[in-house]
Amino acid sequence: MEDERRMEHSKIEVRWMVLVVALLVAVYMRRTGTITTPGTVILALSAVVVGANLAFAAVLRRGAPPWVRYVSTGVDLAVISVLLVFSGGNASPFYNVYFIVLVSNSIRYGMKMAVFVASCFNVAYVGVLLLRPPAADLTAEGVKILTFWGVALYAGYLAARYQRQMRILQSYEETIAGLRNRIEALERGAGGAGSRSGLPGEGAGPSQGAC
Amino acid sequence: MARRLIGGRTVGWSAACAAVLVAVVVAVTWKAASPLAFLLYPVLVLGVLLLGGLVVLWALKFF
Numbered sequence: 001m002e003d004e005r006r007m008e009h010s011k012i013e014v015r016w017m018v019l020v021v022a023l024l025v026a027v028y029m030r031r032t033g034t035i036t037t038p039g040t041v042i043l044a045l046s047a048v049v050v051g052a053n054l055a056f057a058a059v060l061r062r063g064a065p066p067w068v069r070y071v072s073t074g075v076d077l078a079v080i081s082v083l084l085v086f087s088g089g090n091a092s093p094f095y096n097v098y099f100i101v102l103v104s105n106s107i108r109y110g111m112k113m114a115v116f117v118a119s120c121f122n123v124a125y126v127g128v129l130l131l132r133p134p135a136a137d138l139t140a141e142g143v144k145i146l147t148f149w150g151v152a153l154y155a156g157y158l159a160a161r162y163q164r165q166m167r168i169l170q171s172y173e174e175t176i177a178g179l180r181n182r183i184e185a186l187e188r189g190a191g192g193a194g195s196r197s198g199l200p201g202e203g204a205g206p207s208q209g210a211c
Numbered sequence: 212m213a214r215r216l217i218g219g220r221t222v223g224w225s226a227a228c229a230a231v232l233v234a235v236v237v238a239v240t241w242k243a244a245s246p247l248a249f250l251l252y253p254v255l256v257l258g259v260l261l262l263g264g265l266v267v268l269w270a271l272k273f274f
Contacts, residue, residue: 119253129246138249142240145249149256 005064007108011072012053012060014104019049022097026087035087045079052079069109074120076101081124089132090141098125099151106155110163114156118149216274222266229262 026042029035052075059068080101084092098121106114122145129141236255239248268274 115257118256122249122252126246126249129249133246138243138246139241141246142243142249142252145252146236146240146256149252153256153260 002064004066004069005060008056008060008064008068008072011104011108012057014100015049015053015076018097018100019046019053022083022094026083026094029087029093034093037083037086041082041086045083048075049079069105069113070116073101073105073113073117077117077120077124081128084125084128085131089128090134090144095144098148102148102152103155106152107159107162110159111153111156114152114159118152121145121148121152215269215272217265217269222269225262226266229259229266232259232262 023042023046026035026037030037030039030042052072056068056072059065077098080094080097083094083097084090087094102114102117102121105117125141125145125148129138134141232255236252236259239251239255243249
């Protein structure tokens with residue numbers, strides 16, 4: 001529970017940073033004419049992200065319900081998709097922002113989240129292609145979606161493997177701690193018994209005890 | 212010899228279905244007339260993954 005809350009808080013921090021960087025880049029690209037996104041859309045999307053961040057922070061103050069991770073990821077993907085629609089569709093320079101959401105969530109939550117992000121991206125990107133039909137044929141877009149699936153599944157696999165290794169490491173640490181406690185208890189018992197019966201304690205040799 | 216949980220016949224069918232799904236993925240990517248066809252990808256990709264995983268794990272004597 002505490003882990004989940006910490007992870008969602010770190011996502012909120014990353015979202016603030018990405019918002020500031022994306023906002024600066026969008027404003028700069030708009031001035032240079034690289035994108036033709038209306039200023040009102042940029043402001044509206046920024047307001048949505050700010051509102052979502054504040055809402056998620058408020059929810060996390062009371063706890064970390066399991067649905068928060070899926071809702072926050074869905075909101076991120078929706079905002080990116082709207083930005084794509086207004087900044088060139090399939091040719092938008094903001095397409096790669098999808099990968100930030102994918103990798104950051106997959107590393108944190110594993111394979112299930114990777115499949116969720118890839119499925120949401122799949123649906124959202126089809127929506128983008130419907131609203132802004134590409135000039136070239138659709139094969140390149142299909143390959144882009146399949147590449148995203150490949151990255152998602154590989155990131156999910158790596159995260160699952162990492163989580164398994166962490167669990168094994170944790171069980172080893174618990175075993176070592178338990179064994180240390182048992183050794184200390186045995187040593188204390190041996191020391192106590194030794195002092196009562198005249199047997200040597202730790203560091204005392206058998207010859208000393210015999211004397 | 213221990214009896215395997217999944218028979219060779221089931222695995223054979225799974226491999227055939229996985230191959231068909233891969234062919235459908237290629238066909239959809241190559242010949243899609245509308246972006247809506249890409250909505251099949253989640254089902255196709257996950258189907259290939261599950262069936263392919265079943266075959267590979269069976270070959271590794273996991274089942």
